[in-house]
Amino acid sequence: MIRLRFGVDDLGQVRFAFSPVWEAVTSIRALAGSSGLHAPWRAGVRTDATDLELLTTVIRPTGYLPDFLHPLPQRQAPGFDAGLAMVAATDPDLAASELDHLAHHPRAMQGPDRDRRYATLTGFVKRPEDGLAQIIAALDRHWRASIAPHWPRMRALLSADLAYRLRELGAGGVRRLLRTLHPSVTFDHDTLSIVKYYEGTADLRGRGLLLVPCVFAWPDVLVRTADPQPAVTYWPRGLGRLWETQTSPEGTPLADLLGVSRAAILGQLDVPMSTTHLAGQLDLAAPTVNVHLKILERAGVVASWRDGRTVLYQRTHLGELLQVGRDNWAAADDGG
Known part of the structure; x- marks a missing residue:
């Protein structure tokens, strides 16, 4: 000690x-x-x-x-x-x-x-x-x-x-x-x-x-x-999710609700990320990601703030609830 x-x-x-x-x-x-x-x-x-x-x-x-x-x-x-x-x-x-x-x-x-x-x-x-x-x-x-x-x-x-x-x-x-x-x-x-x-x-x-x-x-x-x-x-909060690879949301109820790209973006935001980093992670064009983020932000499922020259995005409580619902559905579909 x-x-x-x-x-x-x-x-x-x-x-x-x-x-x-x-x-x-x-x-x-x-x-x-x-x-x-x-x-x-x-x-x-x-x-x-x-x-x-x-x-x-x-x-x-x-x-x-x-x-x-x-x-x-x-x-x-x-x-x-x-x-x-x-x-x-x-x-x-x-x-x-x-x-x-x-x-x-x-x-x-x-x-x-x-x-x-x-x-x-x-x-x-x-x-x-x-x-x-x-x-x-x-x-x-x-x-x-x-x-x-x-x-x-x-x-x-x-x-x-x-x-x-x-x-x-x-x-x-x-x-x-x-x-x-x-x-x-x-x-x-x-x-x-x-x-x-x-x-x-x-x-x-x-x-x-x-x-x-x-x-x-x-x-x-x-x-x-x-x-x-x-x-x-x-060690910082949320570290356990840092190296996780998100599975594709395609075919899930959340993707039906939000669209595949927006559901994928939401799935990545368990830790804060910038538009550029999200685009790289999801192999999407940065302007496309930015449009989706603005829609998700207006819907209240992601929030943004500025860190120096970078704008970071993360899921809100509502976004967490949607993601948990998607994860629970996936577990049930797999027989979990």
Whole structure:
């Protein structure tokens, strides 16, 4: 159990952000996992084997993770290149110190090929500039090959989670927000407690707390206590539906009611999506999708909001009821 103690000033300095770099880093841990949740993504990973060998050396499945690999985002939703530039700007001496700690960490260094991994890490400790350059290049290629194609859908899910958390904060304050963050997280009086494999207590000391939703953090919650600001990383709401592939609505009562294209669009919107992303998912022209979305929005079955330059759409409560009806009909038709 790790405990984070709040002071009066800390309660006013709780902020949110998500980080594409943090997604890239934690996705390496997801590759080592056996959970079925990310299995569809793992099946499509196209990252070079040499890059994966390097990345799995510095990003272990459990235990210590060097802080320089997950810099604190300066904005709520930074780009991947900006985050990678922050990693590249790491003081080489700091990188060497953290990699040396990793090389001697008993939990993180468990597993096959320990001697090879130890040799790689100690080599980076001696030449941290070279090690940083190799890590950055491998992360960049991994992102572009295996995560960037999914980023629009992931980003929409993260944005929706931030919007929900901000509503929780507005409705019930910091206490309500922190109590609903993750099954392993509790908040009592002035202390946030997180179930971990190790024991520790840290005072926030006026630094506040950064909350980071992260797709590949599942099922864990990750804690950082280092300066300049402690951070807690958790998985976002709706994650279980992220990799789902919707079946065709053709021939269903919902398709008879709405039309096949509109029923298909509604089926995709269990997580927020843009017109462009929907068009790609359904192999439809973007203007056609946009027309259908406007009709669905006027009917009250989808809602829209702006996220930066992008307009996102998601099912409303009425849309959820229609989709549940369609799913129940399909289950009955299959004999379920």
